[in-house]
Amino acid sequence: DAGVTQSPTHLIKTRGQQVTLRCSPKSGHDTVSWYQQALGQGPQFIFQYYEEEERQRGNFPDRFSGHQFPNYSSELNVNALLLGDSALYLCASSRTSGGALVYNEQFFGPGTRLTVL
Amino acid sequence: KNEVEQSPQNLTAQEGEFITINCSYSVGISALHWLQQHPGGGIVSLFMLSSGKKKHGRLIATINIQEKHSSLHITASHPRDSAVYICAVSGDSNYQLIWGAGTKLIIKP
Numbered sequence: 351d352a353g354v355t356q357s358p359t360h361l362i363k364t365r366g367q368q369v370t371l372r373c374s375p376k377s378g379h380d381t382v383s384w385y386q387q388a389l390g391q392g393p394q395f396i397f398q399y400y401e402e403e404e405r406q407r408g409n410f411p412d413r414f415s416g417h418q419f420p421n422y423s424s425e426l427n428v429n430a431l432l433l434g435d436s437a438l439y440l441c442a443s444s445r446t447s448g449g450a451l452v453y454n455e456q457f458f459g460p461g462t463r464l465t466v467l
Numbered sequence: 468k469n470e471v472e473q474s475p476q477n478l479t480a481q482e483g484e485f486i487t488i489n490c491s492y493s494v495g496i497s498a499l500h501w502l503q504q505h506p507g508g509g510i511v512s513l514f515m516l517s518s519g520k521k522k523h524g525r526l527i528a529t530i531n532i533q534e535k536h537s538s539l540h541i542t543a544s545h546p547r548d549s550a551v552y553i554c555a556v557s558g559d560s561n562y563q564l565i566w567g568a569g570t571k572l573i574i575k576p
Contacts, residue, residue, distance in 0.1 A: 383563070392553065393510070395563040406562045440510060456500065456564070460509035 352377075354443050354459035362465045363431050371426045371462045375443030381405075382424040383456065384416060385440040393440055399424050400446050428464075436466045470494045473554050473567035481575055486541040488570045490554030493535065498557045500564065501528050501539045505550045513539070513552075544574045 355374045363369050375382055381400045385393035395408035399418035418424045422443075428435055442456040472491045480486055490499070501513040514521050514528040516537065521528050525544075530537040541548055554567040 392566045392568055393564075398562050408563060438509075442510075455515040456512060458502070458510040458512060 354379075354441060354457050356439075356441050356459035356462050358462060359460070360463045360465075362467060364467050365431055365433060367431050367466075368427065368429045369431060369464060371428075371439050371441075371464070372423065373426070373441030373443070373459055374423045375441075376457045379443035379445050379457070380422050381444045381446045382418060382422065383442045383444070384424070384426045385442065386410075386435075387438040387440060387461075388434075389437070396426065431466045433466050436464060438463050469568070470565050471554055471556055471567040473570050475570060476568065477571045477573075479573045479575065480544055482545060484544050484574075486544050486548070486572065486574075488539045488552050488554075488572070490537045490539070490567055491535060492537075492554075492556050492565075494556065494558055494565065496556040496558060499530055499537050500555045500557070501537075502553045502555060503550045504553060504569070510553070541572075546574045546576050549573050 354376050357372045373382055383398040384396040386396055387393040396410050396414055397407040397416055398405045399416055402418045413429045415427045438461045440461045441459040444456045470493050474489045498515050498517045500515050503511045503513050513526060516528055516530040525542045527540040539552060549572055551569045551571050553569045555564040
């Protein structure tokens, strides 16, 4: 079992560009959450996807969007990049039991470090 | 006041010492998570607790639901345990994790 994988590992972009980050969940998991962790800060929840829909969203602007595919993998897209978007982007997968609010253990990927110049 | 409070913020100890990191929370939860993050690295989930106590190797996590408090203990600490340890809770009506600020642990040889 490969666990949660993310790609790319590192990425350098310039202001105004767009970026797409990818996450493949752990086998058997159907739920993907995305977090942004700025240097020296704790992770901030961006959004969570389940059944190919955004189930919950944190306090992030519409420049941050996502998608979940039928195979449960997910993408995070950020448009019009700002310097402040430089951070480690973490993906976490979990299994939603029958859609109920039962939160199972989350497994985290290694993260994608995005640098915006 | 933050919904999840950790203490201490920083902890430096000698190899072999018994380590305790505390976490208090003020919201209703469905589970409490202890996670580890090495410098520049990703996050590893150590424990998920909804009651009682769990043990994995030299790590022990306990939770007291009535007191809304959890502790993470490390026995026979080793320099490789140096990392940031984060407490996070799953709210009982919320899908996202609510994170503590983390405890930076340094174990000196």
